[in-house]
Amino acid sequence: MSTKALLALPQLHRQGVQAGITSVCSAHPAVIRAALELGRDLGQPVLIEATCNQVNQDGGYTGMTPVDFRRFVEGIADATGFDRSHLILGGDHLGPNPWKHLPADQAMAKAQAMVAGYAAAGFEKIHLDCSMGCAGDPIALDDATTARRAAQLAAVSEAQSAVPPVYVVGTEVPVPGGALEEVAALEVTSPEAARTTVEVHRSVFEAHGLQAALSRVIGLVVQPGVEFGNQNVVAYVPAAAAALSQSLQQLPHLVFEAHSTDYQTPQALRALVRDGFAILKVGPGLTFALREALYGLDLIAAQRDNASPTLQPAMEALMTAEPAHWEKYYPGTAGEQRLQRHYSYSDRIRYYWAHPVAQKAVAALMARLGDAALPETLISQYLAAAWPEVMSGVTRPTAPALVQAAIRRVLKSYAAACLPDAAG
Structure with a gap:
């Protein structure tokens, strides 16, 4: 099963093994080809993710549905000689963001249809992101509301999935598309905020009878202090994220997912994985x-x-x-x-x-x-x-x-x- 590599990450981190995976967030065929060729040459799985704005039931800005995107990537895999069984497809920021101008019930209905499409198409990694407010909501939602909406999407995913997916929850990053201004400094997620997000999701998932899905939640999106604007990059500072990194000792079944790692130095990328930010997302940098x-x-x-x-x-x-x-x-x-x-x-x-x-x-x-x-x-x-x-x-x-x-x-x-x- 291609998700074995993801499911193993928390245990490997606890054992002190430096192990992570690159999340390639792009729909450009040259980028996907390069990722698959490198994975083929290294004999490693490749994780390729599509965002909610990029690929959805309405086509997104690529014009592709989840089934279309799978066929697109698998076609490149076949052309490059990459073993399909080592391919992991993910859905990033899956939630109401493309329809947040609508009232929450309508936006969530659209999000449920989108998640159903991703699940039915066999996407093995699902990032549930319901943190953004819809029409009539606050701009940013509290953990309880976010978790309740995420549970609604998880229930759809579990019902429609061709394969049991792994899940990532939380979001402490800009919405899909990135920061809109120059980034001078960032506030690293506090350990308390990370633990609260996990505990609230756990409680809500259990209340909705989603224990099976909860057992496959392997990642939490946090802000380790990395980002880029139009003209500058905020570099990773391990000391600033030390407390957050150490909080994984109280979250033994999880690793952190780091978004916007584009343009970080090789040394910073190694330090991120060492510190438990084991899923490194990159897109614009490619x-x-x-x-x-x-x-x-x-x-x-x-x-x-x-x-x-x-x-x-x-x-x-x-x-x-x-x-x-x-x-x-x-x-x-x-x-x-x-x-x-x-x-x-x-x-x-x-x-x-x-x-x-x-x-x-x-x-x-x-x-x-x-x-x-x-x-x-x-x-x-x-x-x-x-x-x-x-x-x-x-x-x-x-x-x-x-x-x-x-x-x-x-x-x-x-x-x-x-x-x-x-x-x-």
């Missing part, structure tokens, strides 16, 4: 690496052909013509917004890669470069991180290989944190 590689290739093509870049201008025209995915998130002057559209850590450009205009522009760039070896000197200039890999023969100096290598490089830092002896 498509940020993808964009860096594509823009670097755009400049290589321009230099090689004595021409102008084509991809970045195409993306700028697309994003300014259709600003819905970024205009509420990128403040500042016109010049500042232009830089953020392309280079923000929030990476809201990721919402545009599936657009036909963007796909056409990327396809034209890749066709222009083909599968020919690119000049090492231009790789050094515009994709410097790849140059050592090219010179050592690890990465072929071709456009497709360089794109995959950029994403894989990020994923390898997570693999090293979760499996310190990992290589590849």
Whole structure:
């Protein structure tokens, strides 16, 4: 069973074993391919998660239902030779968030239908997140209301599940989409708050006859003090999270799930796993690496052909013509917004890669470069991180290989944190 790796995490942490798992939160095929190829090469399970806004019964912003997303990921797994039995699919922030403009009863009915779809499609990991207020509610809900709504969703999941899923509860992170402003500092979740969240969920689940589901609650979402804004990253400080980490001694059946770990250093990722934040979620950091590689290739093509870049201008025209995915998130002057559209850590450009205009522009760039070896000197200039890999023969100096290598490089830092002896 693919969930064995997740179910084992609390026990491994109690035994002092540094063990974790990367949660890949992306629907980009290049990202999913890179994750599955690395998992194949390391012989490790791969956890890929979809959010409530990304994939739901209405299609989400990807246009995919949970069944569609499973087929999409499994198709890439088959193409890369990844064993499907090692694939873990998760649903992130599953709750009323996409419909929070509706009254709670209506929003929860939609959330129940969404969870039923995820469960029936065989998603093995479910994050129950009912912390946000709906129309007529406070903006943030108390633990008891949150737990009662989570129990409603858990009951649907248990009734519809093709396989018994594991659950994660709690949320001390920004809503899906990330922080909207520069993040100066963060308040780490207190041990008391973590214990209260667990105890309230336990009491409510037991009252609803959900003991079986409760036995498979393996994770609690907390804020360990990591986040990123548009232009800055808040780094993990182990000392600041020491009390929270030690509270796991009173929560022996749980590990912590850390969201927004994108852009943390390899050393910080290792420290997070060591301290019990064993589920490391990453998404924008992977498509940020993808964009860096594509823009670097755009400049290589321009230099090689004595021409102008084509991809970045195409993306700028697309994003300014259709600003819905970024205009509420990128403040500042016109010049500042232009830089953020392309280079923000929030990476809201990721919402545009599936657009036909963007796909056409990327396809034209890749066709222009083909599968020919690119000049090492231009790789050094515009994709410097790849140059050592090219010179050592690890990465072929071709456009497709360089794109995959950029994403894989990020994923390898997570693999090293979760499996310190990992290589590849």
